[in-house]
Amino acid sequence: MKYSLLTLIFSLSACTTMEYMTEKQITDDANYHHDLDNNDNFSPDNQWLVYDTRTDDGGIAASARIEKVNVETGEKKIVYELPHNQAWGPGAGAVSYSPVENAVVFIHGLPSVTEANPYQQWRRTGVIIDENLAGKRIFMDARDITAPYTKGALRGGTHRHEWSGNGQWIGYTYNDAVMKALEDSTGEKHNLRTIGVSKKINAVVLEKDATGENISGEWYSVLVVKVTPTPTPGSDEISHAAGDSWVGTNGYQKTDGSRQMARAFIGTVKDKNGKNVDEVFIVDIPEDITIAGEAGPLEGTATTMPMPPKGTVQRRLTHTADGNQPGCVGIVRSAPDGQTLAFLAKDDKGILQIFTIAPDGTKLTQLTFHDTPVEGFFRWHPSGKNIYYVCNGSIMSCETDPEAFDKRVKQLTKPTVPSPTNLVISHDGKTIAFNRLIGKAKQVFIGKL
Secondary structure (H helix, E strand, C coil), X not given: CCCCHHHHHHHHHHHCCCCCCCEEECCCCCCCCCECCXXXXXXXXXXXXXXXXXXXXXXXXXXXXXXXXXXXXXXEEEEEECCCCECXXXXXXXXXXXXXXXXXXXXXXXXXXXXXXXCECCEEEEEEEEHHHCCCEEECECECCCCCCCCCCECEEEEEEXXXXXXXXXXXXXXXXXXXXXXXXXXXXXXXXXXEEEECCCCECCCCCCCCCCECECEEEEECCCCCCCCCCCCCCCCCEEXXXXXXXXXXXXXXXXXXXXXXXXXXXXXXXXXEEEEEEEEECCCCCCCEECCECCCXXXXXXXXXXXXXXXXXXXXXXXXXXXXXXXXXXXXXXXXXXXXXXXXXXXXXXXXXXXXXXXXXXXXCCCCCCEEEEEEECCCCCEXXXXXXXXXXXXXXXXXXXXXXXXXXXXXXXCCCEXXXXXXXXXXXXXXXXXXXXXXXXXXXX
């Protein structure tokens, strides 16, 4: 591993005054990555970490396996394998564990992919493997790209799947194959990334088509965020939504005391001058997602995206476009109780820091005050009292109470080049896992908190 001179000087001086977390490498195969992909990788009992096996050249399309490794023994097991996977797919990757059962969900390229029609953002779906069902493949979101489209099915590719705290919902980012085809035929932008959810309500069964492009799904799926290719400058309309995650393990508490399911995300608006700016948004999601809203049908049309269900409320939380350091980045992450959201934005000095905000848009607070940019990959501790992240090549911990920053922050690892990535915290809060690039392969490391 290579280190810069500045990093070595910092590391050597820090060693005399700091006690670093003990790291343990638990994977070692050098032929492929063991990519945690910034997902939820710990099993419910905290004993296993799940990852994909992508390569630099092929990405997820070339990942033929989903594996897991035991955090204590280093034992590896294959969770799912595509026996005849090619460089162009189908591919399996970006995997997350359910927090309540021994099941994982991940991206799966369409079984019908060919070299001429390969894995794409709009040609993939979510697959669940329930380890109690001997590895049976369960297609989660139904996919119907043949008009008339089907209520409860989507028409493209779901990505970065995330279970809710109770295991009854799965959220994800999304690209639409019907809109991609319209874009190709018109030359106008229609394939806009947005956000959807699936709920364990009922299966959506489709007739098999000749191309194999349509897939039945076991969960009911809708889009919950409305996007437009032409947002009005200065408005809250958005053209792109991503960086999303569930708000709380059970939503957030409203002023009337009720709990509200929601996803927080980064949405791209246009400022008053027509320039793109990324801001923090939240979308409230109704319990019943089967009823169409005023914007249009849940299943979409040949010229419009699927539209959010009735009761969905999309709200903008930040307004950095009006300041001198516009823009927010990364994944918006919620505290376990749902009452605080964390995100990345630049401070007044132009340095990327972690900020927090309440789900109603109040209590905007700068959490970190580093002299160098926060690199991201931040995660909340299950207690809600700490956030872990990467800065200056080190894993850091920062308490969320209102004390002075130097009293709240702690450096957990020596700085390295390249930096550690893809942090994830165990459900019991006792273990942190992350990726380090060793040679040409990402390996999984753990440390005790």
